[in-house]
Structure formats: C-alpha cells, structure tokens
Amino acid sequence: MRRPHEKNKVADWDALKPLKPSYALVGNVDLVVIRQSDDEVSVLCGRCLHRGALLADGHVEGNNLICGLHNWDYSCKTGICSYKPSERLKRFDAWLADGGAWVNEEDIVEWERDNPQPYNRDAYQELYADPRGTPLEPHVGYIQHLGANGRGINSAAIFAALSRQVAEDAIIAVDVGNNTYSFGRYFECASQPGLMSGYLGSIGFSFPAAMGAWAVTQEDDPRFKGR
DSSP, X not given: OOOOOGGGEEEEGGGOOBTOOEEEEETTEEEEEEEEETTXXXXXXXXXXXXXXXXXXXXXXXXXXEOTTTOXXXXXXXXXXXXXXXXXXXXEOEEEETTEEEEOHHHHHHHHHHSOOOOOTTSTTGGGOOSOOOTTOTTHHHHHHHHHTTOOOOHHHHHHHHHHXXXXXXXXXXXXXXXXXXXXXXXXXXXXXXXXXXXXXXXXXXXHHHHHXXXXXXXXXXXXXXX
C-alpha cells in the first residue's frame, strides 16, 4: 500500500455518509467519492459520460450511482454504465488510512494527460458548464458564448416578459431541468394551468404536452375550447 500524503486525501472518513456521493478535486479532475461500507470506498471520475454533469450531485440506488441530470447509472464499484455498458467511468485506486480516504494524485494527473478536462472553474458557469451539447441542441455552444461574453439574456428577464404577455387562460407546457427551475422561480402565474413532468429524464416533454393541450382546445369542452 502506498503511504498517503496530505495532497492525496479526498475526504475525512467520518464526514462521508454511507452511499452519499461526495465531491473532490484532484489536479483538474472532478471526482465522486462514495463510502460503500465501513471499510470500503470508491473514487470515480466525477463527470457523467453523457453531458458532463457532476455525479456528486447524483444519488445511489442499490449498487448504482445515478446521475441527477438525466439518470444515467454507473456501478459504484466498477464505473460501468448500466444504461450503456460500452461506457465506463474511470475508477481510481483508493484506500482508507489515518481517518481518511486517499488516492494517488500522480495516477489521476497521468490519466488527465490522456483525458484533458474542458472545465474552467474561473469562467462562465464554472463547474456546471456543458461543453458538449447534443446534435438535438445545435445552439448550446452559441448560447454559452453569448452568456460568457456578457451578451446573453437573463432568464429572469425572459420570464418577466412572458408573465406580462401570456394570456390568463393559456395552458403552459414546461420542459424539465433548468426550464422548470426558471419557470417556477421567475414566472408570475395568474390563473394559467401548467403541464409539467416530474421525471428528470423526460427531456422534450413540453412539445408533445403542448400538442396535447392544443388538441384538447379543439374539443367542445367549454373549459378548454378556444384557448
């Protein structure tokens, strides 16, 4: 066993709650630390392979670590993704000693050389930037560029304008994630009913929900007709 040094310590053992993901940073690599039992700890690369979300913000179900953004799941012990087994989080050697959980910093720095991390903690969105986007979101990069250079539009201003413009009998369909957060925080609801999903993985919910709301307005039901 390597002799631990202070620079390798990722958590005080007593501060780790069983099966509660904890955040650590070594070099420029975000880590997720999981206390699995009284004498076992797992340390994995702390970024989801889907969109780069911090896995320390997720939770553990059974033997799997669940990403809090889109519910991708990874084995706490191996890092293998149950949803897509070809994907695997890097698992770093970790051990317990002197009341702490330890890793070898050299191993992590060496891994980072082959896997450079795109997160700038001093820039716009800091730890929570999404440098990837998806083919379904071709404008994510441009939107982040505008925000980083002071040319973005604050979500509070957008929802303040919507609060003034949306009819009181409108049926509002709201997507998941930041859309739901901003809507709930900034939109001043009058009497508009809302359609929302309680499932984090249901991205794109608002479009079919809006189609369903439109279809209802074509019926003779006086509660909805003509909206």
